[in-house]
């Protein structure tokens with residue numbers, strides 16, 4: 141089957157690596173998506189185990205339409221009664237880039253009407269819509285007059301792993317957090333520190349990577365479970381095989397934050413899946429005191445601006461650089477920030493700069509190698 145896996149800008153290459161790891165072939169990089177070919181088994185595996193994928197879509201059909209009536213007619217012409225059952229709820233998501241259609245919500249509404257009318261014509265009644273937690277999910281993409289209808293094998297977005305019960309200040313999207321760790325080549329083979337952990341997204345994703353836990357292994361519902369070709373036995377056996385590879389993390393995973401409220405939210409989120417047993421949390425001002433961790437991978441997203449406090453954001457970033465130099469020699473640090481001016485004040489030369497987006501914010505993800513002692517001494521060693 142052809143599949144289209146949606147992701148976030150800048151994570152396409154990482155997603156390709158993940159897809160190839162589960163044996164999915166012919167991956168083609170697109171903007172915020174990867175196109176590929178997969179079997180039903182690989183679609184189940186992708187949904188359970190992708191860390192940077194948001195939705196796994198399968199194209200149903202495509203057509204040309206230049207107005208709402210043409211859209212309605214072509215959607216109505218398809219036999220939806222063979223696709224899902226009356227007792228299933230359904231939902232439609234539309235993305236529109238077209239001079240012929242202005243409003244994605246209206247496109248979704250027209251599509252819903254056409255599907256409901258098809259059922260009513262056939263059975264005299266229609267299935268219900270559930271925008272939040274539908275059984276059967278459709279995604280519509282319109283580029284000018286070209287309409288592609290996809291069925292969404294994931295259902296709700298795959299970044300909703302289920303562990304986020306509380307959000308503190310500006311939490312990262314779970315897929316972005318996992319993408320940052322994969323870009324930093326984290327595999328759980330060294331200690332990990334997020335010194336400004338907020339609600340703990342990077343910590344949770346680090347734990348999932350280090351323990352080889354597929355991030356959606358415990359999800360209750362996927363879109364493909366309402367498909368007519370759903371193979372429950374195959375799905376259970378894929379889950380079983382993936383569960384068999386879970387192990388305890390081998391190295392410390394540590395989170396620190398200056399705010400009590402952030403740590404409380406973090407503690408609650410990490411209560412999920414027994415995270416707490418493996419992740420250390422500490423209240424620390426990053427600038428003042430080192431966390432007791434050596435030769436670690438340090439990844440964090442500091443505040444991008446400090447409107448609420450009196451401190452200048454540039455001097456805040458300078459202090460970050462000073463603390464990295466003072467306390468974390470021998471470690472490798474990565475910072476993601478949308479504040480490019482402040483980033484320059486870190487005062488360390490980045491050895492890598494990766495452009496990314498955090499939601500609508502254009503960001504840089506920068507790597508700093510922190511040598512223990514002088515760089516010369518390291519090379520002499």
Ligand SMILES: C[S@@+](CC[C@H](N)C(=O)[O-])C[C@H]1O[C@@H](n2cnc3c(N)ncnc32)[C@H](O)[C@@H]1O
Pocket residue numbers: 308309310311312335336337338339340341342396397398399402424425426427441442443444
């Ligand atoms: C953008 S949030 C991090 C969000 C987090 N990555 C998540 O996904 O929830 C920045 C965090 O930095 C913390 N912070 C700010 N200044 C700090 C400092 N000097 N030391 C430690 N943490 C600090 C804030 O309390 C806040 O939780």
